Amino acid sequence: MLSLLPQGCTRIKTLYQGAEAVVDLCEWLGRLVVVKTRVAKGYRVRELDELIRRSRTVREASLLNSAKRAGVNTPFVYHVNPVRGWIIMSYVGDQSLRSMQGSSLFASLIRMLGETVGRLHSAGMVHGDLTPSNVLVSEGRLILIDFGLGEFSREVEKEAEDVYTLFSSLMTLPDSQTLMRIFLGGYRSSAGVFAARVEERLREIGSRGRYVEKKLRRSSPGGNGRL
């Protein structure tokens, strides 16, 4: 399904068609741009659908800008239309960090990502969907994209969740434990004194619900011995 594009935009190709948005590579006023369109969802009642798309579009655009001010590379925002759900932004290539998995550079990029995320958090922002697909690599720099689930927040909980999301997606890699350590190394170097609090919360999140059985087993050696 092709999305409706802003006036003056010529679609070159669709880069990505996700559950929530369509991302098109376009030509606009003589330059190469990326148009992200949040499509309407028929399953949601119209009112809720518009509310969600509008607020996410506005929030994403302002996060992209503020992150840049905090020294985190993001695409330049050229134009925003909250009603139609459009963001027009600069094209920064399409090589994702995910595609670099297995490369000899991967570990150093993960460290760099740690520093980047630390800077983002220090500036009072969280990404909300931190996965290797949402990090682009261009000329040795990391560029964060897709702030659709991001927030302006200084809550330890949300910062830890950011890191937790990334770690969950690293979990499938063979050297995930090492990569997590490398990430935290970078994170500490830029998040400063807050890093320890985030790391502590990170451990706590891991112990909620999903690993309770493991914890119980540890605390009572006999386990739940009742039949």
Add this chain to the structure above:
Amino acid sequence: MALRRVQLHGVPKVMGERLTCIGVESTAHTFGIGVVRHPPFETLCDVRRVYRPASGGIHPSEAAKHHLDNAADALKEALSKIRVEDIDLVSFSRGPGLGPCLRVGAALARMIALKLGKPLVGVNHAAAHVEMGRALSRAVNPVVLYVSGGNTQVIHPSEGRYVVLGETEDIAVGNLIDAFARSAGLGFPGGPRVMELALKSRRLVRLPYSVKGMNVSFSGMLTMLESLVRKEPVEDLCFSLQETAFSMLIEVSERAMAMLGLNEFIIAGGVGANSRLREMAREMCSERNAVFLDYPVEYYADNGVMIAWEGIVQYRLGESIRVEESTVKPRWRLSDVKSPPAGLYSN
């Protein structure tokens, strides 16, 4: 000591041979006994006794007492519909669930297994929901939204295991509905009443919409709903709860489908009985050229049939346990369970 003398592990029947399993469900409010034969998949009996608290939510030990009081009678009814000699194996819900309730079902299943000298299989309740959904919907490679009073997960049954792609970070969606219904004086279970009242409203009250990647969170919505009870019309709150919570669930399910590139979607668990949720699922799938595979609504809720079916599934995967080791596992995670190959359903 007497237990040891009973031969429980007969020679396992070969793959594909016909098996009849009697399954006992007792994780929460439902005490169920089901009998399934396979192949082809056939439900021989489905007995259910549902605990309804006089007030408030499920009280674990009262629910367990209800199960205990009903066990003998339910078994009698089940056995009146089948021939005892036909039973090849016995399964029970081993977890996750309420400990006191689980122990009642486990005790009955052990008794049947010992009495008949048949293998005992302890099954995971969540896996049973998923496998029941897969079997009835004939889905080959689906994303599964598992939603009930105690669980909210987006699951992909992949090669050999269940991958939990997303889940609630706090309370389950069924818990949200029940807890809201209780504070609004709608009784337990809240689902049917909330669904009925929601039909009478089209006015959306803004509630926290909390999606984080593929995870959801409902506790903020519950807090807000509880603060709005008696300030806003209850119909509007029911409508808004359903629209907001279900949109969140469908959104994360769609995200999982997009991420994995899959085009089959099924729902399992009691909240799946809500027709608005299924309608939204159908709509989401049709917009992305995928299919929502529905099945008879009575199998969304807890039942013994799914436990019997999962007993067959797990037995064919080589699982069975000795009575001495059949302790219940109230917090058994789905990710620790083996998932069967898709071929099991081609019958």
